[in-house]
Amino acid sequence: MKKNVKLALFEYGMITFAAVLLVIGVYFFKFPNNFSFGGVTGMAIVLSAVTPFSAGTINFVINMALLVVGFLCFGKEFGAKTVYVSVLMSLGLSGLEKYFPMPHPMTNEPVLELIFAIVLPALSSAILFNIGASGGGTDIIAMVLKKHSTVNIGTALFLVDLMITVAACFIFDAATGLFSFCGLMAKSLVIDTAIENINLCKYFTIVCDDPEPICDFIHEKLTRSATIFEAEGTYTHHKKYVILTVMKRGQAVQLRNYIRWNEPGAFMMITNSSEIIGKGFRGLN
Structure with missing residues (x-):
């Protein structure tokens, strides 16, 4: 209420x-x-x-x-x-x-x-x-x-x-x-x-060896969620994890800085998106 x-x-x-x-x-x-x-x-x-x-x-x-x-x-x-x-x-x-x-x-x-x-x-x-x-x-x-x-x-x-x-x-x-x-x-x-x-948001694709610290930061500090799945590097054939998440602009800066300083081995791709529909964003509450 x-x-x-x-x-x-x-x-x-x-x-x-x-x-x-x-x-x-x-x-x-x-x-x-x-x-x-x-x-x-x-x-x-x-x-x-x-x-x-x-x-x-x-x-x-x-x-x-x-x-x-x-x-x-x-x-x-x-x-x-x-x-x-x-x-x-x-x-x-x-x-x-x-x-x-x-x-x-x-x-x-x-x-x-x-x-x-x-x-x-x-x-x-x-x-x-x-x-x-x-x-x-x-x-x-x-x-x-x-x-x-x-x-x-x-x-x-x-x-x-x-x-x-x-x-x-x-x-x-x-x-x-x-x-x-x-x-x-x-x-x-x-x-x-x-x-x-x-409506501009930031869509993160993060490739890393250990997803837990990053996901903990997303959950506890940014109160957001993420999707994670296993992957394999084509050159080394080492096991990797891919994290997908969407952030508001202010949260995106925090996540980017956290990964840059605490997980320097992670690979980040950040994309602008102006149409995110789902819980916590537009369309659902």
């Missing part, structure tokens, strides 16, 4: 942090520059230019409408985390708009602001994806399409984002439109890179 409570607190703490990053990136860097590279926030920027309503207000209305659609389509199955992120983000943008108005961009460097407008929301999306949550908005549209149609979701959402970006070229100026196109092209790349780095 305590473990479940701690896990829930950790997850919602990370979700809150991700939502704050998203709000900062959108409000302070995306909204003032009219960067419209897709999503509900991009739609809100475009619509705010042709209606008397602010981007924050339009974003709030669209997100709440999509939440209603989500509940109508999925009922109790609709994710609590998605609801939490959508509400937190919408309220955050509306609150900042009221108490910290941004009548113009923070700096005179649009390229610098575009970088922050891409990186902060992308990092937020990567954190949410890693926890199994979503930012709501167009993710809800994707969920509905997946349930009720055979449409290629990725293509459909990309076309929606592309239309929003094209609209920015006509509603604003050419420079804003081109910046928005850059944001659209870079967004997915940055999200994928961020997810890969968050």
